[in-house]
Amino acid sequence: MPAYDAQRFDPPAPLAAVVLRARDRRKSLSGVAMQIDSGADVTAIPAASVNQLGLEADEHRRYELMAFDGTRRVANSVQCDLAFLGQVYRGTYVIVEGDYGILGRDVLNQISLVLDGPRLEWREEHALE
Numbered sequence: 049m050p051a052y053d054a055q056r057f058d059p060p061a062p063l064a065a066v067v068l069r070a071r072d073r074r075k076s077l078s079g080v081a082m083q084i085d086s087g088a089d090v091t092a093i094p095a096a097s098v099n100q101l102g103l104e105a106d107e108h109r110r111y112e113l114m115a116f117d118g119t120r121r122v123a124n125s126v127q128c129d130l131a132f133l134g135q136v137y138r139g140t141y142v143i144v145e146g147d148y149g150i151l152g153r154d155v156l157n158q159i160s161l162v163l164d165g166p167r168l169e170w171r172e173e174h175a176l177e
Contacts, residue, residue: 052168056148057083062163062170064151067131075101081148082132083162084170087116088152091130091137092144098126100138107159111142133159133172 049145052060060086069076080097098105105124114120123142130137137155144150162175 049155050170052165052170053081055166060115060168061085063148064132066149068093068101069129069131070101070103071127071129076096076103081167082151083148084156084163085152086156088150089140089154091141091152091155092150093130093141094143094147094149095125095143095148097149098128098143100136101128103128104141105143109140113142113144125152130155131139135159 050064052062053063060136064082065079067076067078067108068080077100079095080094093125103126104125109124109125110121110144111125113123123144125140125142126142130141131138132151132155137158161170162173163170
């Protein structure tokens with residue numbers, strides 16, 4: 049099971065590795081670190097990953113972001129595919145600085161995860177049918 053990250057976060061936070069892919073499928077980038085954050089409305093992609101893929105920011109789709117402390121800033125967005133837990137999510141994601149991104153509810157609401165804080169690990173929950 050994937051572990052929480054105690055080096056970047058205090059207290060430790062669930063971190064996932066995703067694959068980002070350009071829409072034209074010519075380039076992909078695996079192992080992109082993303083914090084699992086059910087408090088985030090949207091998914092945010094690290095700017096370094098956007099640059100590595102050679103993606104162009106959509107200057108017409110900018111979003112105002114508000115952090116938990118109330119600070120606000122405007123962020124560019126990019127269209128790409130995000131692969132996580134065997135599913136591909138085609139979307140528009142905001143671009144953030146830093147060495148990790150954020151998996152928000154726009155993706156998380158489509159899957160079932162168990163966050164096991166006492167064990168500092170997380171896993172996908174498979175529905176019983």
